[in-house]
Amino acid sequence: MVAPPKPQQPPSALLPELLAALPRGRVLTDPDVVERYRHDEAEWAEHGRPLAVVRPESTAEVASVVRACAAHHVPVVTRGAGTGLSGGANAVDGCVVLSTERMRAIVEIDPGERLAVVQPGVVNDDLRTTAAARGLWYPPDPASAPWSTIGGNVATNAGGLCCVKYGVTRDYVLALEVVTAAGEVVRVGRRTAKGVAGYDLVGLLVGSEGTLGVITEVTVRLRPLRAAPTRTVVGFFDSLAACGRAVAGVTARGLEPSAFELIDRHCLAAVNEWKHAGLPQNAAALLLARTDLPEPAAEVEATAIREEFEGADATEALMSTDAVEAEALFDARRLAYPALEQRGDAILTEDVCLPRGRLAAMLQRVAEIGAHHDVLVANIAHAGDGNLHPLLITPHGDDAARRRAQAAFAEIVDSAIDLGGTVTGEHGVGLLKRDGMRRELGPAVLALHRAVKQALDPAGILNPGKVVG
């Protein structure tokens, strides 16, 4: 799917206009520099050659860029840190890549209103740290949090471990400042806890992957800072079916873990190999559940979770008794992806979300699809959400294996639809999930999407080809 090298675009009248409109240093055209902005982490997806990269430092500069691009019918591809996994930030030929990396001011933290106002280039973890210093917490925690930006998180409606209890990025966005496709600066949403004045344009923009507007400021809701969770329960299972029963049992009992993760035996093996962790290698999978209730409710909930694990025939189930131990048990989850990466293979990351009750069936199908296509598939899952990340692993440079992995990827997407799930739980549509999304939504709902896109970006200059394509 890698796009063949395309001829350099003819010189455009746009470039001199951008150079004149923006302060020195904002517009980059050096081919080596531009090369670094051609794609996000979905390097497997097609990506074109941008005309230029711009790094505006203010809303007014973003508006100038969009107005100039609109006037010249040049596409604008907005990106944050480029940590996306679906190709949503991949360049198209002749576009301007608009990077928000220099818009990284935390404008305001307001403890009285429990909100923060940030520029889009603020890194997720930086917002988290700054909020924590004021006794507040920004829950959405994608694995990319040390690098990814709030703007990118908003554009993709990022999830993470916390969302099983605390919701996704959309649940935290109160207001947005946005540059429209016409280059106009508008503010949508509000600073109040509630509000129903007009359509939910904030929610519409969240997750729209830069196709409906360019986000230049984000107002997020914050929660009171939690005490560090003290209780993690880990369960080892010798079958995926038993894992599925354990997840169903925890849900049916009305328990609400603040994180509820699964990693399979391939991840266990990689972590053992890398860190000599001594995890049981014969387990088919491991479930990790964390509770963040205050004690003694935490112990009650953790004990109930352990009982559900045991009732589902866990070969072993352990419970931490303090925050340090709770974190240590989560290491296996945190280390799984880097441990697999460590081996030097190429990893194609899936992101399907199933009804919780179908998780075990889906894991079974994934194993069959991997076997059928002769591709090693490791699995990480936000089990409590039914959000599964099969990792399709192939040796670097092995084109035949890569093609087999791509075939397996497509079959996994189809299976998720068959089982009543969605083709993307949290990574976004971008390029990799466009076909799957079309199958999932069907023509009538796609027509509604295109009508909305047409309404807000009639010339189609905002991230063309992504999502509705």
Place this chain on the structure above:
Amino acid sequence: MVAPPKPQQPPSALLPELLAALPRGRVLTDPDVVERYRHDEAEWAEHGRPLAVVRPESTAEVASVVRACAAHHVPVVTRGAGTGLSGGANAVDGCVVLSTERMRAIVEIDPGERLAVVQPGVVNDDLRTTAAARGLWYPPDPASAPWSTIGGNVATNAGGLCCVKYGVTRDYVLALEVVTAAGEVVRVGRRTAKGVAGYDLVGLLVGSEGTLGVITEVTVRLRPLRAAPTRTVVGFFDSLAACGRAVAGVTARGLEPSAFELIDRHCLAAVNEWKHAGLPQNAAALLLARTDLPEPAAEVEATAIREEFEGADATEALMSTDAVEAEALFDARRLAYPALEQRGDAILTEDVCLPRGRLAAMLQRVAEIGAHHDVLVANIAHAGDGNLHPLLITPHGDDAARRRAQAAFAEIVDSAIDLGGTVTGEHGVGLLKRDGMRRELGPAVLALHRAVKQALDPAGILNPGKVVG
């Protein structure tokens, strides 16, 4: 603002078509019956004379109605129980009122996926009761919950007491079946806990007050059933400023009451008068906060709330020790509106939402506006959300007082905007808040609204004149 009687519409070719397309009894044209469907509880807002009322019993019937209306360019005004307070369900001349009252099946409760699927005419409390029998909880709890329907709640993005901790209706809607303006049946959203495949059309439809589609089925997320809360804290304050400090103190301390309400001295007096409740009449206002944490955390949180009340100079602050006492303390809140209604006056209900820190300032302005216009204003507020319901009370049939109340209503709306708030926190735009919404959003954001409306309802047949009007 009551619309003058308009001449009866000329006979339309639509009626015979509706009668032929629908089973017997679905189409009502008897003037006495039709009269009951002309407006919601915003009787002060204009309302026209419908051509007919239809009460479809299935999605297919709704689609037939919309297709026929679209073909004849006849407006469709959808309504649930008609408990709205903004005129969102008020008829326009010559329209078809589509009542969902007969679509009241609870299609499915799925404890494993923690979701329910219901037809739009299901009454909020009926869903709540049915879910509770399965150990599940549907949080959104507007005051109209004993009568209002889930379809109407979704159309207005209804709030309630719980939302201070648990969010509003939009936070619970996973998927919708909708009849589009063209009469096509589509399904948007998903049954999974997470999903980012495409734009958030579910969120866009929630709160769109029947202007973008007719909702024919709703899939909602449920939570595990809570134990009955045992701790309510009540504080009496002799100034609105002290109330404001108490709300700010509770928020700043990171406390999260599951309900946090205010009623003022006019409400106290009305409750005392009606129920001989013996509440302190000299208090300017009373704050009620409830915690639903498990014990002993509940006692810790309730004690902290009481401390904040005392620190803000409450003249008295009490804490319940069991569920019965906790409920009894909330009676003053529950009885406030009926106690005022009991006096037989006309009540015009406001619904502004302020940043929490501006609540005391807003209450002060409301008092000044009431005094200036010689209108009695009682106040109920979801204090923890900054959502304020000034109740403008005038003697029935006193047209001069009614006009003064309408002037006060408009000034309260303007003050809310001035103080950084929104013109409607949870009741919706309908007709009463259209002008205020325009001032709040400004022309550029309104243009985006109109573009979305045009995209999804190009002929403008769905609830014309409401919201974007």
